[in-house]
Amino acid sequence: MLPTLLKGGQLLFNWGDSPRNSEEEILKSVKIGICGLGTVGSGTVNVLSRNASEINSRAGCNIIIEQIGARRDNPNCDTSQISITRDIFDVVVNPDIDIVVELIGGTTVAKELVLKAIANGKHVVTANKALIAEHGNEIFKAAKEKGVTVAFEAGIAGGIPIIKSIKEGLAANKIEWLAGIINGTGNFILTEMRDKGRAFEDVLKEAQELGYAEADPTFDVEGIDAAHKLVILASIAFGIPLQFDKVFTEGITKITEEDVAYAQELGYRIKHLGIARRVGNSAELRVHPTMIPKERLLANVDGVMNAVLVQGDAVGPTLYYGAGAGDEPTASAVIADVVDLARTLTADPEHRVPHLGFQPDLLNDLEILPITETETSYYIRLSAVDKPGVLSTITQILSDAGVSIEALIQKEQPESAETAPVILLTNRTIEKDLMKAVEKIQSLPSVVGDVRHIRVESLK
Amino acid sequence: MLPTLLKGGQLLFNWGDSPRNSEEEILKSVKIGICGLGTVGSGTVNVLSRNASEINSRAGCNIIIEQIGARRDNPNCDTSQISITRDIFDVVVNPDIDIVVELIGGTTVAKELVLKAIANGKHVVTANKALIAEHGNEIFKAAKEKGVTVAFEAGIAGGIPIIKSIKEGLAANKIEWLAGIINGTGNFILTEMRDKGRAFEDVLKEAQELGYAEADPTFDVEGIDAAHKLVILASIAFGIPLQFDKVFTEGITKITEEDVAYAQELGYRIKHLGIARRVGNSAELRVHPTMIPKERLLANVDGVMNAVLVQGDAVGPTLYYGAGAGDEPTASAVIADVVDLARTLTADPEHRVPHLGFQPDLLNDLEILPITETETSYYIRLSAVDKPGVLSTITQILSDAGVSIEALIQKEQPESAETAPVILLTNRTIEKDLMKAVEKIQSLPSVVGDVRHIRVESLK
Structure with a gap:
């Protein structure tokens, strides 16, 4: 991990191995500031470090962690080479920073932080679904006025690129409905109840011991977390403003072993789904335990995994599956948003994403095995x-x-x-x-x- | 479907209902030319027409079919309001066209057409996996020299946004391996053999009658089509040049009812997979019948559906599922690429994809149902x-x-x-x-x- 000398004599710390062309041609750099160094923050630092060569070859620029704002260090990542401040608000006013990555969570300080970053002309990447679901309309308005982008892929379904898939991949479609397993804790509990005939309270206790559920599990088991995610998915699917107060939310606390067994007997499984459906000129937004036929792919998404099924009028059904939480899966989505912004900030706008995903002069020479x-x-x-x-x-x-x-x-x-x-x-x-x-x-x-x-x- | 008067007095045909703000503010327009009016061509015309309002609200501009090049009309779509030429090469030299959509298939005329479009400074969208797999390196080089983009989402797994997901959504990851059901015909045959205990030849005949398989089924059942797709997926996953000649390809013609039954007995299912795996500084690229444990999601992807499982080092496993072929699923991917290009061509580069996917002043007012x-x-x-x-x-x-x-x-x-x-x-x-x-x-x-x-x- 050697520092690289950029044009103009600036000394930069280069994460991981240097990009291959660092000697012939110095890549542009994009500097990020990370606020919050908990699970996702440390995952983001670790993945950016480990995959620096890969990521920079894709982005076409060096992505550099310029500063981290965190109340304390996190022993799960090495930040010895990075400037650290104990005041997260230092990060959003740092003139060297292009992108602020908000990973502190919550909706009060986080809102103030994000609005201040925007006011300072920073692009923002966040994993905070509560913030976007409840204050997104205000935040996006501020971002539009300042000409910056707020990206939030990491807020929904962890590392699954579901926001990008709907906003961009399915842009041709009138989305008719979507249904998702978007809370891993709830899905873990229901899976255990089904597989082992266990009671809700019993599995919840284990989930808390495993770290899948919080000490106060209300957000997960009462469906509030899923409702935050659903309202964001519905907005990008239907093109409607965020309306968190309109989501119907019912938790899984009343599901009994008997319900789980009868569902099986009827050929169904019980999943805690977020459902958004277009009905004429109206839309349904609801989170509740749902029985679905056991042969559906969604019925077979087990444990802490997430999946979202999207029905478009042209494409038909498409499904997106993966880890819905965790340090590196969520970091994967955070960094994807950073790379998107970095490509936009540094690339020829007519050539934003390279044809093969990696910059043409930074392709690998892997040998293809017979x-x-x-x-x-x-x-x-x-x-x-x-x-x-x-x-x-x-x-x-x-x-x-x-x-x-x-x-x-x-x-x-x-x-x-x-x-x-x-x-x-x-x-x-x-x-x-x-x-x-x-x-x-x-x-x-x-x-x-x-x-x-x-x-x-x-x-x- | 009324024509709209643009700034400067130009009269334009507006597909479907006009965008809501057409009176206050005229959107910019991006003009496409479509070469080929077969299944995917007519699907593209139909979806662009039916979802014009939705698509233009997402793209932030009017996407207009300026010209179609096709040897004959297609009764499955209404092209009465569009300029048609019988010489597809007219389209690539038409100075009014921004994006050429290549839907003629094959690798000879299509290659000439695409290179000529690039030489004329056109961006290209294609559904042609054979062309990209076999001539992509040359085509991308030409595109880079002219500063244009060649987009090919529709070539792989129909409407599933798998190219975008790997190139952009998983940009933080070192992709370790991927495995996909990427030929619907083969998957239909194997599914029927398993579900009904039928013989290969018997099901193939039915697939041909249903229009799932060609009269000469070699491309599908011998795995050549899957190999075309796999080599593209591997290149964007690993960042390596396209190397079609290095793919090992084995078809499904030798799979018997006995194999299918024994696989079931062992707890497996037989799927025709394309597999790309990184092994140290080498990579495996192979298409062959593969037994996989029956509880895997991929083992439960049946009939003509496609799915790709991608293993990233940070995100873990993610899976993408949907229709792998068909007029409108493929059109969905074609138009997604057009929207991507249109957003890049017309938008403020720092604000390419709107926060909620739709332009903020073009959001819908769907009522949320209690x-x-x-x-x-x-x-x-x-x-x-x-x-x-x-x-x-x-x-x-x-x-x-x-x-x-x-x-x-x-x-x-x-x-x-x-x-x-x-x-x-x-x-x-x-x-x-x-x-x-x-x-x-x-x-x-x-x-x-x-x-x-x-x-x-x-x-x-």
Whole structure:
């Protein structure tokens, strides 16, 4: 982590490894100030540091943490090379800072901070859904007057780029409705109740111990957090002002084990959904426990994960799934907003996002592996003459090739059958080793017809 | 559909209803030329027409189809008000056109057309994955030299904004791997084989009759189409040049009913996946039938739907699901790219995408409905004294309120039990009608404790 000398002699701290072209051509820099160094703040510092080369190659500029405002240090991230102030308001008046990242939470000091940043001509990135849901109209008006942007992707569904997808990716559509699992705590509780037949209070207590739920869980279990997120999603989907006071909100505290069991019996699952639906010239905005058919993808989003299903008139249904909270998932969305702003601030406006996402002169030279060098598990199916010793020969060949067997199926065959199917599931192995063994097996006189293989991926 | 007079006296055809502020302030206009009027071309014309007000309010400008180049008209869309040429090359030299939309397909004429459009300073939007996968490096170089953008969201996974999500939404991440169901035809065939135990050839024939598969199905079932898409996804995920010749490609033609059945038995499903994985300083790029655990979301993406699972180091796994093909889903992505370009071309560069997706002075005034006016289905659970006539009283109250019953569960109780649980599933009804009935049921002397309700949504 060496400092880089910029044009004009300014010494800058470069996060992570330097961009590859730092010697030939110095990238422009965009300077951010982070207010708040809790879970998301430390995640943001860590990801910006670890992925500096990747991020700067995408942004086409160096993104530099110029200052952090926080009441105390956070042992989860290294800020030894960054200027720290104990007064977060120092950050919003710092003339060197282009973008203020608000991660303090709450709606009083945060509102004052964001409005002051805007008044000082700073762009703002925030993860604060309560602030946007309750004061967004006022904040956006101030931002428009000053010609700055307030970005809030991190406020809704953690690292899932749902705001960008609706605002930009689905811009052609009249959005008919959307429905989302947008509170991980509630979804964790309902998942545990269903999987283990546990009572609400019991699971809530565990969620609090695991750190998924606050000591006062009202915001999560009564649906207020979900309502904050829903009102923002509805506004960008339907193009309406933020109207938090109009959201109907019902929590999950009254759901019993019996309800969960009866739902299963009826072919449904209970999820705590935020639903926004266009009905003629009106809209429904509601958060409540909802029974949905168990075969829907949303019904299969479990634990603390989030997902939003969006129905557009042209695109039909699309679904976006991922982690709804956590330090680095949320940091992912914070930094995406920073990169968006950085690209706008520094790039030729007609060429904001590079064709392949990375700047053309900063592409990587990863070697593409031939399939023979690939490592995965394999399903193998063959027909073998039904006589003693065949199976042990086959397993010996695999074992000699270093391939171990995860599962084996050999079915009882009718007396008249001369061959029997053998099905094997292997552990992870390099394809060329597997193929050598398959060739040997294929050449056995006791093996009839082709030995078939299908690659197996756990996708974990 | 009235023409609008712009500043300077130019007469313009305005698609759909005029933007609300057309009288106070004339929006800027961005003019597109469409080459090719097949399925996606007609879908694009139809969606731009139907959603003109919505789209222009999002883009902050009027998007106008200035010219269409097509060998013949398409009866599926109304082009009577648009200038049509039979020579697609007219479009790329038309000085009035800002953006050329290439929807002719193929890699020879399309390549010539796109390069000529770029040479003429046009931005290009294309749905042509083969063109980008095989000639993208050359095309992007030409575009960079001329300072124009080539956008290709519609080429991969239809209307799912997967390109935007990776290039922008996940910009903070080192992408570790991605895996996608990116060919709907193949997924339809594998889904039918699994659900109905049918043979490959049998389902392929049906897919051809349904129009899901071409007369020559090689591109789909041998994985070439998926390989085109995978190489593009891998390039934007890893920041590497397009290397189509390095993709390992294996089709689904050798998958048998037995394999499908054995996979089920082992707890897996077979999907035709495109997989890109970073391994140290190398990368795997491969398309092949893959067994994945049946509880994964990807394993539950059925029929012609597409989905891409992306693993980022910060965000963890995120998944994007939707229609992978079709006229309007693909048009949705084409128009999203057009809106992106239009926003860049016309907006204050520091304020490219409005805070709520729509321009602040073009927000809608949808009324937010109170929950009592909401229509949905309901699950009702109550405890009733176990004596004759109670159930008929309850169902009569619901019937009087216009609520019909979809399902009813009443469980046998032990002799000793004084009450029995009654579970009802209603048809769709207005909440206030349901609540009136619930109040009446609650007041019955034979009903013990609270009558509970949970809203039911089919999410279809």
